[in-house]
Amino acid sequence: MAGIDEVARLAGVSTATVSRALSGRGYVSDATRVKVAQAAQDLDYVVSSNASSLASGRTRNVGVVVPSLNHWFFASVIEGAESALLRQGYDLTLYNLTGGGEERKSVFDHFLLRQRVDAVIAIGLELTEAEVSSLHAMGKPLIGVGGAIAGVFSLTMDDVAVARLATEHLLSLGHTRIAHIGGGKEFDLDFHLPSNRRIGYEGALRDVGIEPDPGLFRPADFTLPGGYEAAKQLLGNPHNRPTAIVASSDEMAIGSVLAARDLGLHVPHDVSIVGIDDHQLSGFFGLTTVAQFPRRQGEQAVEALMEYLEPGKDAPASAGVPLPYELIVRSSTARPPQ
Amino acid sequence: MAGIDEVARLAGVSTATVSRALSGRGYVSDATRVKVAQAAQDLDYVVSSNASSLASGRTRNVGVVVPSLNHWFFASVIEGAESALLRQGYDLTLYNLTGGGEERKSVFDHFLLRQRVDAVIAIGLELTEAEVSSLHAMGKPLIGVGGAIAGVFSLTMDDVAVARLATEHLLSLGHTRIAHIGGGKEFDLDFHLPSNRRIGYEGALRDVGIEPDPGLFRPADFTLPGGYEAAKQLLGNPHNRPTAIVASSDEMAIGSVLAARDLGLHVPHDVSIVGIDDHQLSGFFGLTTVAQFPRRQGEQAVEALMEYLEPGKDAPASAGVPLPYELIVRSSTARPPQ
């Protein structure tokens, strides 16, 4: 727990110089920079982040707000953000809003405003105007991932195009009775992904002259059991059984695969199923899917933030680049029966 | 961004009194406490955590170190810890060590030592002696969850008893050829859960006079595909097919269920399968399992820390209480065939 003054003494310079040498701002000759670095190392010196933050106004810490941790997408984005932040010497403090209203209010009213963070990343969350403006008023950059926030720079996939791509894959195989398992209305509140994906699905159908059949749409909750239920209904219908399903998430798609099996239907011989995500289990289930890359999204969010936070640093300038997605064809899709 | 002095002025007291009134330490009359609280609220005052930390030496922040986020157990423990910390007014800063050696070193050498955290919780990680002692030297309480750390207070399940319970459930149904899918040696390095569970499994068998058959043990990697592979081998063996499987995790158990199905075996009619965890998908698969409660473990870790950190506060005194576990019987286990 050596202090900056001990380092200064050992290096034979002033504390001001030590600060400059170690932080990299301001002029320091190469010679002293080396001397200081050596002294710091010898003493196992590590800056006190509190003292540093108090004096400089920068905390080198970013807050990450998520609706839940136990979810592949959120966890992956956080992992990506964490490792990018670590590389930049930043800490990540996590605010999980699973608890609901009270918790959320307390996070915004007390925690994020304590000068603890330089910026915040909101994942899969639609913030209220009040929340956004209170952060804004504090001068804290805010960036959204996986869900557009009004008036805030957000990394968000082109959900319409993604669902369209999945649907086009099935159309190109010759399917015409294609069902869709999407999110229910309750998921549309927080980000419009469900409707956007439905729009993409319907758009692809209409483009080839097929009018979407409302009977071939089922809402579900993005979980595997939810997808299972929905697919059971779709595939068990005696009159209008689809030959293919586009599910809005891989977990729902996997649920659909299991539902098909339980009905004695063979995937992809009797029914083709495509998901969206490229979840870690999708390979195992042979699921054809449109991959998104959440780890990368976390990294990209951090890169974008760094441009605000460290102007003139090695700016990766990745902001504004549209998020990539990619069709991955496995064994859950094929030409329709006969 | 009002400061403490403005609050003091508005309330007509000194800054010291404001500090005392808001933090709850030291004597303040009820009347002034109310006045101060009102003034603080009127001004939207929030303490600057940096200034407060610098002056007091306490950060009200705890570091949580995990090997990975994208895993049910870790994510659940973190969720539990996060919400418990929030209630106590603490922040959680997350250190994810997925990246490996370099990242890990940097976390320990630079991040945790920056006076940023008051304590650290290590989840599912075996820390080296050097890591433990550097934290110790800084006077930072350290507590482990899900993996005993030498010389450190850890919350850890009685893995022997848990595996024994799962095995006894099968024995009591009349099974005698019971296989075990456990962790490979590589997982034993970080915490001895795999061997302990195997010991529990073998102990239960020996207690009823059955000598464990090494041919009925398969190592796997705790994942669903890993469990699938292992179960395929076990169940495909023409000579010594087990009538039941104890898997060391629910994900491996679910993989086993799928393997059985793919072989045309009916669960539980042809083969019984029991897991350990009570993973979120276990209900869906009808899996009999021994539940552990990771959220609760995260909360308990925080409660234990608070006893160090806030002596004399409402101590939940939960430390040292053994972690609960519970057999949950669903539809994946039954009497053996005929």
Next chain:
DNA sequence: ATGAAAGCGCTAACAC
């Protein structure tokens, strides 16, 4: 390129 010195906003003795 480097040093001196004035804070950053709060807490904790200590005095009353």
Next chain:
DNA sequence: GTGTTAGCGCTTTCAT
């Protein structure tokens, strides 16, 4: 019970 005051350990003008 409350006020006064001296720091906490750094960063950053401003000189030089």
